[in-house]
Amino acid sequence: MERTFIMIKPDGVQRGLIGEIISRFEKKGLQLLAGKFLQLDEEAAKKHYEEHEGKSFYDPLLEFVTSGPVFAMVWAGDNVIALTRAIIGKTDAVTAAPGTIRSDYAVHTNFNLVHGSDSVENAEREIPIYFSEHQIVSYEHTIQRWI
Numbered sequence: 001m002e003r004t005f006i007m008i009k010p011d012g013v014q015r016g017l018i019g020e021i022i023s024r025f026e027k028k029g030l031q032l033l034a035g036k037f038l039q040l041d042e043e044a045a046k047k048h049y050e051e052h053e054g055k056s057f058y059d060p061l062l063e064f065v066t067s068g069p070v071f072a073m074v075w076a077g078d079n080v081i082a083l084t085r086a087i088i089g090k091t092d093a094v095t096a097a098p099g100t101i102r103s104d105y106a107v108h109t110n111f112n113l114v115h116g117s118d119s120v121e122n123a124e125r126e127i128p129i130y131f132s133e134h135q136i137v138s139y140e141h142t143i144q145r146w147i
């Protein structure tokens with residue numbers, strides 16, 4: 001089963017959207033495998049966003065994601081990476097499709113509420129930054145029969 005790393009960013013937490021965001025993934029029929037409320041230190045943030053080092057938005061991005069608590073999760077399901085990216089919407093709230101999280105709730109690219117891994121390689125690289133394997137559960141998801 002494909003896995004992905006999802007993180008509700010500090011703006012999503014502060015705006016009271018944890019439940020709303022989790023609800024969208026739950027209602028889709030995806031399976032929650034792990035969840036953790038934490039504040040990122042600079043080292044973890046740098047590891048997470050290493051692919052963006054040197055870009056113009058890198059420093060503000062690090063400052064933003066370390067500015068307050070985040071809610072980190074692992075979700076699973078067939079095509080979970082593509083499905084969660086579709087539910088989240090494009091990076092820029094202006095071009096994100098209506099009905100996506102970023103279109104419905106975000107205004108600026110810099111504060112776009114939620115992160116989702118963009119490939120299997122990145123998901124498997126990001127998950128261990130936040131979770132050890134024993135913190136990730138494995139259970140029969142009975143809803144799978146219906147979706």
Ligand code: RTP
Binds near residue numbers: 112116
């Ligand atoms: P994320 O990694 O957070 O899920 O977002 P993403 O894939 O949609 O976008 P990505 O290109 O990976 O960029 C990571 C985060 O950096 C900020 N960003 N700002 N001002 C800009 O042009 C710009 N581009 C990216 C956003 O917060 C984005 O989510």
Ligand code: MG
Binds near residue numbers: 116118
């Ligand atoms: Mg990304």
